[in-house]
Amino acid sequence: MHNEHSDTHFQLRIDNGEHIEAKDYMPENYRKHLIRQMSQHAHSEVIGMQPEGNWITRAPSLRAKQILLAKIQDEGGHGLYLYSAVETLGVSRSELIEQLQSGKAKYSSIFNYPALNWADIGAIGWLVDGAAIVNQVSLQRTSYGPYSRGMVRICKEESFHQRQGYEIMAKMMAGTKDQQAMAQDAMNRWWWPSLMMFGPHDTNSPHSSDAVKWKIKRETNDELRQKFIDKTIPQAELIGLVVPDKNIKLNDNTGHYTISKINWDEFNRVISGHGPCNKQRINHHIKYHNEGEWVREAAIAFKKKHTKKELETV
Ligand code: ACO
Numbered sequence: 001m002h003n004e005h006s007d008t009h010f011q012l013r014i015d016n017g018e019h020i021e022a023k024d025y026m027p028e029n030y031r032k033h034l035i036r037q038m039s040q041h042a043h044s045e046v047i048g049m050q051p052e053g054n055w056i057t058r059a060p061s062l063r064a065k066q067i068l069l070a071k072i073q074d075e076g077g078h079g080l081y082l083y084s085a086v087e088t089l090g091v092s093r094s095e096l097i098e099q100l101q102s103g104k105a106k107y108s109s110i111f112n113y114p115a116l117n118w119a120d121i122g123a124i125g126w127l128v129d130g131a132a133i134v135n136q137v138s139l140q141r142t143s144y145g146p147y148s149r150g151m152v153r154i155c156k157e158e159s160f161h162q163r164q165g166y167e168i169m170a171k172m173m174a175g176t177k178d179q180q181a182m183a184q185d186a187m188n189r190w191w192w193p194s195l196m197m198f199g200p201h202d203t204n205s206p207h208s209s210d211a212v213k214w215k216i217k218r219e220t221n222d223e224l225r226q227k228f229i230d231k232t233i234p235q236a237e238l239i240g241l242v243v244p245d246k247n248i249k250l251n252d253n254t255g256h257y258t259i260s261k262i263n264w265d266e267f268n269r270v271i272s273g274h275g276p277c278n279k280q281r282i283n284h285h286i287k288y289h290n291e292g293e294w295v296r297e298a299a300i301a302f303k304k305k306h307t308k309k310e311l312e313t314v
Pocket of ligand 1: 042108211271
């Protein structure tokens with residue numbers, strides 16, 4: 001049912017801070033907006049396993065390997081919670097995967113950059129997961145119930161991820177000159193792409209006005225980016241890392257750091273499929289998704305058998 005009355009009532013519920021649940025009335029565009037954002041979020045979690053997965057066999061100690069394995073498994077789990085939450089909106093998992101593999105659905109720009117060495121694993125945990133948390137803490141209060149509840153759980157795990165990354169960076173900065181140089185090089189390469197994770201400037205963000213009106217977004221792209229910048233620069237300085245931006249300045253009046261202009265050409269190149277690893281990431285996903293076909297078939301066959309048995313015993 002769609003009529004003006006339902007839309008007004010829906011907006012009143014949003015304005016009152018209520019959660020919208022799967023079976024509640026929602027305007028079609030709200031549903032579509034959520035499917036787009038939540039599925040892209042799920043894809044990001046799953047594709048995000050690739051740059052780190054590459055380092056499991058080369059982790060420098062058993063402890064480091066265990067932590068990295070646990071973290072990557074968490075990311076896979078986040079993808080699954082999010083896919084399940086999207087499915088409550090009436091779209092199938094296979095449809096979502098098809099959108100990812102055909103390039104119709106995006107995933108976070110950040111996962112199109114390569115993880116070249118162990119310091120990158122530190123930088124990914126600290127900066128990439130650090131940026132993800134700032135965004136996701138805010139999304140805990142998003143208006144769609146299943147998304148909001150998923151975020152609460154995801155944030156708990158994400159803060160462990162950020163800390164493990166920062167620990168790697170701190171350890172390297174307390175190490176040899178070569179280790180310090182590796183950590184600084186990783187910082188130089190991951191800093192700017194991490195800032196791009198928050199999306200275009202608010203003035204250039206087509207989805208923001210609906211997202212804010214419907215309280216899908218509780219803070220804007222620029223507000224969240226600023227929070228991340230303000231939190232992260234002191235963390236870098238504490239362990240002796242230099243932020244790769246000569247124009248960084250703390251504004252004493254506002255308490256916020258100002259930074260140089262972000263390279264939006266690079267961002268646009270990466271999100272339109274021309275980043276350093278876009279093709280590799282999608283080809284890898286397609287390969288392993290196809291190889292996993294038998295697992296999905298076995299799960300369906302098992303479910304059928306089980307349901308038949310249940311029916312026979314009724
Ligand atoms: N990477 C790839 N695409 C992006 C990015 C990015 N960093 N930022 C914006 N975009 C895309 C949007 O998806 C949109 O494209 P679309 O119309 O094809 O969907 C376009 O750029 C315009 O951007 P906005 O209007 O600002 O889009 P939106 O309001 O959706 O804001 C944001 C983007 C902030 C990423 C939002 O979708 C969001 O909060 N998503 C949930 C969090 C998330 O996905 N995190 C993933 C990384 S964290 C992790 O996985 C560990």
